[in-house]
Amino acid sequence: MNTRKVEITVGLFAAGAIAAFFMLAMSVSNMSSYNDDKGYVVSADFDNIGGLKVRSRVSASGVVVGRVTDIEYNSNSYEAVVKMKIDSKYNKFPTDTAASVLTSGLLGEQYIGLDPGAEDQYLKQGDTIELTQSAIVLEQIIGQFLYGKSSDDKKTK
């Protein structure tokens, strides 16, 4: 095999690898949803975040408007501090917007739902969402239900 053919096939090999990388990056991974770091970070304090993770989605009316960027535990207020980056094109969330940790489906992953309020001021970089609702922990609800059930039974006796 002459040098020219060898070089052409090696070139094709490299081109194939680059094409495969772009295919993986564009259509398999989430690169298309990275919109070049434009956005603003707001934080919210929750009593309990359940199974929320970094990179969980933040949605309003079911539309993904941002991602959770950081989760920390504040040992002074005993609350979880969740920082989320919201896309800069959704910059009109009122300051009294409520954030709640929701679950998609019965056993699905957890995400943050934003419920816009009615204030005239909008949330900016570094603001804190005051109105929060913690994750619903299924075991606690079942426990409460069973407990309530047994005390009902005692009363009727």
Added chain:
Amino acid sequence: MFALLQKLGHFIITFFQRLGRGHVFLLQVFASCGSLLVRPGLLVKQMYSVGVQTLIIVVVAGLFVGMVLALQSYYALVDFGAEDSVGVMVALSLVRELGPVVTALLFAGRAGSALTAEIGLMKATEQLSGMEMMAVNPLQRVIAPRFLAGVISMPMLGIIFCAVGIIGAYFVAVILLGLDYGSFWSQAQAKVDLYHDIYNGILKSFVFGVIASWIAVFEGYDCIPTSEGLGQATTRTVVHSSLAVLFLDFVLTAIMFSK
């Protein structure tokens, strides 16, 4: 009693001598890689025999691994109504684990053994000594291009394996099993992260490339120059690089994806 102890001692000493020779050899190879900048033609030629000729088996294996993965995860997930997750499952397992590992195993079998046999035969027929006689450094002329070609080719083969596997999974899931093609891709896009998953997968491939190529060229360079020694060296290349790849995969996974 003493004979047994002596055997054990001999085994340990030869093991560490070999390990030491291997590491010194690796440093020498790194040092000689610079000379390839002057003669890139040598590298291209080796990339052909190491990379391009391994491509066929990698593509075919990738296609079938992806198809089988899609089929089996479909059967497992359809009971829970979660068959839309076939795309994520195939993409994540290919990009994170199977892509780098299976490519490295195939590489060790196809290219690594060929490298060892080639270099070993060069040694047995005294071509390497002949080069030294002519003041040509065999490390620069023979070993470094082969080593570097393996290191460069492995990540490329790994990416191609993953991409072909996902196309195979798409074929089975969407065209044969009738899943929705939109949810196949969108679920994968929602879960697979470019940096966390794909870049780490490529990094894994790169590490495996260094290990597999290193073992292959070292076994060839260090073999006993007889037909029997050559056979043993080729076998050792395949066995050692496969074991090293599987062990390192565990270590790398524990480091990269433990969070």
